Amino acid sequence: MATHRILFVCLGNICRSPLAEAAFRHAATEAGLDIEADSAGTADYHVGEPPDPRSIAEAARHGIEIGHYRGRQLVVDDFHRFDWILGMDTSNMANIARLDPGNGKARVEMLLDLVPGREGADLADPWYGDEDGFRDTWEDVSAGAAALVKLLR
Ligand code: 4NP
Numbered sequence: 001m002a003t004h005r006i007l008f009v010c011l012g013n014i015c016r017s018p019l020a021e022a023a024f025r026h027a028a029t030e031a032g033l034d035i036e037a038d039s040a041g042t043a044d045y046h047v048g049e050p051p052d053p054r055s056i057a058e059a060a061r062h063g064i065e066i067g068h069y070r071g072r073q074l075v076v077d078d079f080h081r082f083d084w085i086l087g088m089d090t091s092n093m094a095n096i097a098r099l100d101p102g103n104g105k106a107r108v109e110m111l112l113d114l115v116p117g118r119e120g121a122d123l124a125d126p127w128y129g130d131e132d133g134f135r136d137t138w139e140d141v142s143a144g145a146a147a148l149v150k151l152l153r
Helices: 016-030 053-061 090-100 131-152
Strands: 004-010 035-041 082-085 107-110
Touching: 004 016, 004 090, 004 131, 016 035, 016 053, 016 131, 053 131, 082 090, 082 131, 090 107
Parallel strands: 004 035, 004 082, 082 107
Antiparallel strands: none
């Protein structure tokens, strides 16, 4: 079985993309898919840091431990290593495109574009809001993860 290599990308790699990675790992494992998943930020603000405590708490509410994840920045090599690079919002997509070498193998898409009925929708940044925002983030990344699993299986 082919290994599917998926990279989730947001701005800081501490709120949305770690949750997307966690939701996808969970859904893909349940579906019996052979995957490698990772996440990265387009910015270097939180390199080497664990996810936001609110993201760690949200994942824990779903029985998933992400406290060991560490932030890293998107690099050109990611376009060659991964099959899919999935941004969270239109701003992420613009930042990803700026780094895209153009000769990579990665298919670059916005996560909610994979979800029927939510094409073109930004996956909102919960960083400036309260904890409730992270529940919405979880719902959105889970919808994206389920849609991606459906595409890959
Ligand atoms: P994320 O959220 O892109 O979902 O990880 C953010 C995290 C940090 C910052 C912005 C967004 N920041 O400006 O530090």
